[in-house]
Amino acid sequence: MPRLIVYSLSILALLALVPPMVLARNRGEASATTGVHIIFDMDLQTKFKTQAVNPLFADGRSMRQPVAGTVARGDERLDTHYYNGVVAGQWATTLPAQATMSLKLLERGQARFNIYCSACHGYAGAGDGMVNQRALALVSNAQGPVDGTVWVTAKSLHDATVTVQPIGQLFNTITYGIRNMAGYGTQIPVEDRWAIAAYVKALQRSQDAAVQDVPPQMRAGLGL
Amino acid sequence: MSRFLFPRWIDSLVPVLAIAGAVVPLYAVFIVAYGFSPKSLEKGYQPIQPVPFSHARHAGELGLDCRYCHSTVERSWFAAVPSTQVCMNCHTQIRKGSPLLAPVKSSYESGMPIEWIKVHKLPDYAYFDHSAHVNRGVSCVECHGRVDQMAVVTRVKPLSMGWCLECHRDPIDRLRPVSKITTLSWDQNTQMTREEREGIARLYHITPSENCSTCHR
Numbered sequence: 005m006p007r008l009i010v011y012s013l014s015i016l017a018l019l020a021l022v023p024p025m026v027l028a029r030n031r032g033e034a035s036a037t038t039g040v041h042i043i044f045d046m047d048l049q050t051k052f053k054t055q056a057v058n059p060l061f062a063d064g065r066s067m068r069q070p071v072a073g074t075v076a077r078g079d080e081r082l083d084t085h086y087y088n089g090v091v092a093g094q095w096a097t098t099l100p101a102q103a104t105m106s107l108k109l110l111e112r113g114q115a116r117f118n119i120y121c122s123a124c125h126g127y128a129g130a131g132d133g134m135v136n137q138r139a140l141a142l143v144s145n146a147q148g149p150v151d152g153t154v155w156v157t158a159k160s161l162h163d164a165t166v167t168v169q170p171i172g173q174l175f176n177t178i179t180y181g182i183r184n185m186a187g188y189g190t191q192i193p194v195e196d197r198w199a200i201a202a203y204v205k206a207l208q209r210s211q212d213a214a215v216q217d218v219p220p221q222m223r224a225g226l227g228l
Numbered sequence: 229m230s231r232f233l234f235p236r237w238i239d240s241l242v243p244v245l246a247i248a249g250a251v252v253p254l255y256a257v258f259i260v261a262y263g264f265s266p267k268s269l270e271k272g273y274q275p276i277q278p279v280p281f282s283h284a285r286h287a288g289e290l291g292l293d294c295r296y297c298h299s300t301v302e303r304s305w306f307a308a309v310p311s312t313q314v315c316m317n318c319h320t321q322i323r324k325g326s327p328l329l330a331p332v333k334s335s336y337e338s339g340m341p342i343e344w345i346k347v348h349k350l351p352d353y354a355y356f357d358h359s360a361h362v363n364r365g366v367s368c369v370e371c372h373g374r375v376d377q378m379a380v381v382t383r384v385k386p387l388s389m390g391w392c393l394e395c396h397r398d399p400i401d402r403l404r405p406v407s408k409i410t411t412l413s414w415d416q417n418t419q420m421t422r423e424e425r426e427g428i429a430r431l432y433h434i435t436p437s438e439n440c441s442t443c444h445r
Contacts, residue, residue, distance in 0.1 A: 005237045013244065020255060027263045032271040034382050040269055041351075049352035054306040063340060115407075119293040134290045139322050152325030186317040191299045191310075 087194065088179070089172030089201075096172030103198045113203025116196045120188055121178075121204075129161035129207045156184055161204055162211050175201040266388035274382040275345040279331050287412075288376040294368055294410040301368075305357040309344050312336045347381050348372065354389070354443050364432040365403040369412040370395070376412045392443070396436035403428040 041047040052058050052066035061068070070076065081087040086100040099105060118127060126132040139155035159166060169177075178197045181187035188197065209217070215228050262268065286292050294301070297314050301307035312335040319329055335342045348371070350356055362368070368375065373384035385391060395402050403425050404416040416425060428434075 005240050009241075023259060024262070027259070027268060031262075031268045034272050034274040034380075036274055036276050038273065038275070040264075042264060046353055047351040051352065053352075054304075055309055057343070064343075065341065119295045123290070123292055123296065135292075135318055135322075138290060139318075142322060151323035151329075153323050154321050184321060186313070186320070188317075191296075191314060193303075 085172070086198075089170075089175035091172065094172075095170040095176070097170045099171065099198060099202060103195060103202070105202065109199050110203050110206050112196065113199035113201070113206075116192060116200050117203050117207075120192055121200065124158035124185075125161055126158075128211060129204065130211075131158040131160035131163075133158060158185075162208060167208050167212065171201050171205055174204050266386040266391075270388070271383055271386045273347055274380055275347060277345055277380075278342055279344075280328055280380075282379045283375045283381060284377055284379045294375075294412075301358045301362055303359055305355070305359060307358045312342060347383050348387060350387060355445050356443065362409050363406060364434060365406055365409070365428050366395075366399075367402075367404055367409050367412070367414075367416075370402050374412055389443075393438065396438055399434050399436050400425045400429055403432070403434065406432075 054067065056066045057064050058066035083100070084090045085096050086102055089096050091097075103109060121129075122133050123135040124131070124133040126136070136155075136158040139153060140157065142150040142153040143155050161167075166174075175197055177185070178192070178200055179187055179189040179194075192200070215223065218226065218228060286297075287294060297310040298307040299310070299314075312332055315332050316336050319332060323329060324333075331342055371385055371387065373382075375381060400422060401417055404414065404420070405428060408414045408416075420428075
């Protein structure tokens with residue numbers, strides 16, 4: 005066999021080893037480029053899913069905003085007790101008819117509180133959450149507040165100004181916010197906001213409890 | 229007119245061609261199966277986002293629950309990317325002058341959403357429901373990895389059909405109590421026995437479907 009053919013076949017065989025090696029080397033490595041879609045039109049169909057971009061609209065959203073000044077049927081929210089925590093112009097002092105006090109409600113409230121509220125207010129509601137701690141660290145930086153951070157310490161939920169608030173006022177604060185606290189009405193469904201308000205009331209009781217609140221037969225176990 | 233005769237050495241090509249005839253199709257199959265697999269094409273996707281948001285800082289260091297931002301995950305098939313309002317719950321105050329937050333600020337002022345790039349995109353012919361999984365003991369970490377340790381979110385699992393089916397055929401080792409669903413550092417395989425995980429499967433009535441129409445609907 006002529007040398008030329010032997011050499012070219014050997015070089016070809018060696019070159020054929022390169023693609024597998026490149027594949028093995030780069031497999032699963034971090035890359036900023038999208039994966040190749042081989043069957044393109046099946047992977048990326050001409051339909052719009054949640055939060056997708058739609059170039060047909062000027063704002064690029066496939067999810068449309070309600071027309072200004074309109075209210076969807078069934079979304080009137082005329083029940084001020086349920087949606088605002090207000091009864092006859094006063095803060096509601098009871099849960100609305102849609103929520104019933106139960107251990108289940110309080111446990112739901114606790115789980116939701118730990119997700120949404122504990123970041124600033126802390127798990128026990130003392131106003132010492134991690135975001136609060138970090139914000140204070142950024143403010144008290146030796147070279148001045150980092151990137152213009154301003155921060156007012158998150159309120160302790162056991163502060164006398166909070167403990168006197170009726171449950172309706174707590175619900176309203178969670179929904180619409182107050183001072184530097186943003187409203188959570190868009191993030192937390194209304195029934196969960198009532199659960200959180202109920203849990204805050206329970207948390208206040210627990211953190212400000214007196215010996216008399218503990219059943220006598222339980223006191224010995226707690227060393228009281 | 230002289231006749232063309234193949235030279236004698238042509239005969240020695242026959243075994244070479246035989247080997248090539250056997251190897252080349254195998255080689256092509258290997259390249260397609262290995263190279264075009266989602267483990268090669270999709271895993272490792274790490275796009276550059278419009279804002280260098282660090283999950284390691286927010287979910288890891290500060291311990292924010294996944295659901296603080298992805299608040300629809302328990303109620304919807306879709307774990308929504310938070311609105312700019314959610315960013316601004318804190319960032320109206322914290323590091324509000326940072327140039328890195330400029331796109332967030334301008335989105336907040338204009339009302340136009342930030343165009344985050346989707347990292348975990350399934351093909352449009354596949355249906356996946358987040359709420360069905362997180363409410364029945366499948367943690368975020370099973371598909372998304374340790375996002376709480378990622379400064380830049382990367383796709384660490386292939387999200388291929390074969391990979392989905394691995395779990396649908398034997399879900400026990402991927403199940404945990406719903407109360408631990410967003411605790412990404414918690415590992416059911418070290419914290420629970422297999423019997424306990426089987427108990428979870430009974431508790432949540434886990435009978436994963438392998439029907440085509442479950443996902444291709």
